[in-house]
Amino acid sequence: MTPKQKLEAHSSEFRKEIFSFSEKIHFAVGYGASNATLIEADNSLIIVDTLESTSAAKELLVDFRKISNKPINTIIYTHSHRDHVSGATVFAGKNNPTIIARPAQTNMLGAKEVADISVARARRQFAINEPEWVRINLGIGPAERPLTGLGAGILPATQLVTGEREKHLIDGIEVELVAAPGETADTMLVWLPKKRILIGADNYYKSFPNLYPVRGSVYRDVAKWVESLDIMREFEADVLLPGHTRPVTGSKTIQSVLKDYRDGIAHILDTTLLGMNQGLTTDQLAEVVTLPPHLADKPYLQEYYGSVAWSVRAIFTGYLGWFDGNPTNLFPLPAREEAKKMAELVGGEEKLLDAVKTAVSKKEYQWALQLADHLLALEVHLDQARKLKCTALKALADQQINATARNYYLSYAHELCGEL
Numbered sequence: 001m002t003p004k005q006k007l008e009a010h011s012s013e014f015r016k017e018i019f020s021f022s023e024k025i026h027f028a029v030g031y032g033a034s035n036a037t038l039i040e041a042d043n044s045l046i047i048v049d050t051l052e053s054t055s056a057a058k059e060l061l062v063d064f065r066k067i068s069n070k071p072i073n074t075i076i077y078t079h080s081h082r083d084h085v086s087g088a089t090v091f092a093g094k095n096n097p098t099i100i101a102r103p104a105q106t107n108m109l110g111a112k113e114v115a116d117i118s119v120a121r122a123r124r125q126f127a128i129n130e131p132e133w134v135r136i137n138l139g140i141g142p143a144e145r146p147l148t149g150l151g152a153g154i155l156p157a158t159q160l161v162t163g164e165r166e167k168h169l170i171d172g173i174e175v176e177l178v179a180a181p182g183e184t185a186d187t188m189l190v191w192l193p194k195k196r197i198l199i200g201a202d203n204y205y206k207s208f209p210n211l212y213p214v215r216g217s218v219y220r221d222v223a224k225w226v227e228s229l230d231i232m233r234e235f236e237a238d239v240l241l242p243g244h245t246r247p248v249t250g251s252k253t254i255q256s257v258l259k260d261y262r263d264g265i266a267h268i269l270d271t272t273l274l275g276m277n278q279g280l281t282t283d284q285l286a287e288v289v290t291l292p293p294h295l296a297d298k299p300y301l302q303e304y305y306g307s308v309a310w311s312v313r314a315i316f317t318g319y320l321g322w323f324d325g326n327p328t329n330l331f332p333l334p335a336r337e338e339a340k341k342m343a344e345l346v347g348g349e350e351k352l353l354d355a356v357k358t359a360v361s362k363k364e365y366q367w368a369l370q371l372a373d374h375l376l377a378l379e380v381h382l383d384q385a386r387k388l389k390c391t392a393l394k395a396l397a398d399q400q401i402n403a404t405a406r407n408y409y410l411s412y413a414h415e416l417c418g419e420l
């Protein structure tokens with residue numbers, strides 16, 4: 001299978017379906033980018049996570065109503081990311097439910113001071129508004145889904161969980177709420193001890209995890225994420241309901257999946273830190289740090305969503321900041337000056353353009369991008385430089401198993417060239 005075919009095959013993870021466990025727990029996959037759970041309590045319903053848009057929530061509510069007509073009195077957020085909280089108004093209706101969450105410590109799109117660029121980059125990461133063929137899937141969710149009311153139906157928490165572990169009895173249902181930072185610092189597990197079902201937020205889904213999102217975010221604490229996976233293993237759950245992708249069932253399977261997942265993340269973290277202490281730079285580490293062979297072929301550690309190389313860069317920056325240790329990079333030449341010297345080196349701007357064309361024709365697409373950027377910095381042969389860059393971006397997109405990279409390449413090409 002080519003990488004693109006692998007990514008296409010991964011779409012089966014998001015087939016629309018409601019899974020029912022022990023008659024009372026119903027788990028919806030494929031209605032939006034993320035999953036949601038319905039728990040039938042004695043006289044009411046509990047909803048865990050509410051999808052990314054009011055339109056997706058409306059579709060799901062119609063199907064949940066086929067299961068039960070009891071009032072929705074409780075909503076629980078596993079974390080504050082927009083794709084999990086944006087359908088709350090739909091489920092709440094006029095019922096004014098209790099909304100339980102940990103105190104929100106991160107924003108969906110990073111700090112509000114950089115909201116404009118964060119939104120722009122998120123649109124590229126998810127290829128929002130791009131033609132349908134661009135998005136094979138999101139890596140962790142279906143490409144085509146209801147987007148009307150995206151981010152529109154968020155309700156604030158009315159009951160904050162401030163303890164590390166809290167036991168609650170909600171209308172006859174025993175629930176344990178457990179702090180477990182992962183994609184966000186405010187991530188919370190929902191453990192249903194009677195049913196041995198663990199709702200695991202985004203600490204696990206069937207892809208290498210997004211330790212760093214290219215839309216940009218504050219540092220995601222990878223060491224804490226590993227600890228959280230260890231907490232998840234302690235429950236020895238019979239059913240694991242992830243924030244994205246299909247449920248995992250069977251205690252043995254869940255234990256081995258969670259162990260591999262935590263070992264994979266821990267390996268990337270430890271190897272990166274070791275290399276940093278040995279003086280390796282960000283670029284060097286991004287090149288050499290990989291998953292060990294016994295984990296690299298696991299279906300749940302394929303890089304459909306997160307990327308090992310990006311994670312390595314994030315860890316480096318998270319611990320040491322942007323400086324890679326090489327003094328060449330303390331005060332590098334401005335891009336335009338470097339490009340000018342590069343053009344002189346190859347015998348002029350025409351030759352530089354020829355080199356980009358040659359790189360594209362030899363299918364050296366990354367090299368073509370790097371060379372084309374010199375022409376763009378010089379602001380010469382702009383039309384051709386843009387077109388060649390777009391050709392390279394489109395070719396690279398089709399070589400990617402990583403949905404995020406694919407979406408970003410193609411969205412950017414669309415912006416740069418005005419067409420795809």
Ligand SMILES: [Zn+2]
Nearest residue numbers: 034083202243
């Ligand atoms: Zn999510």
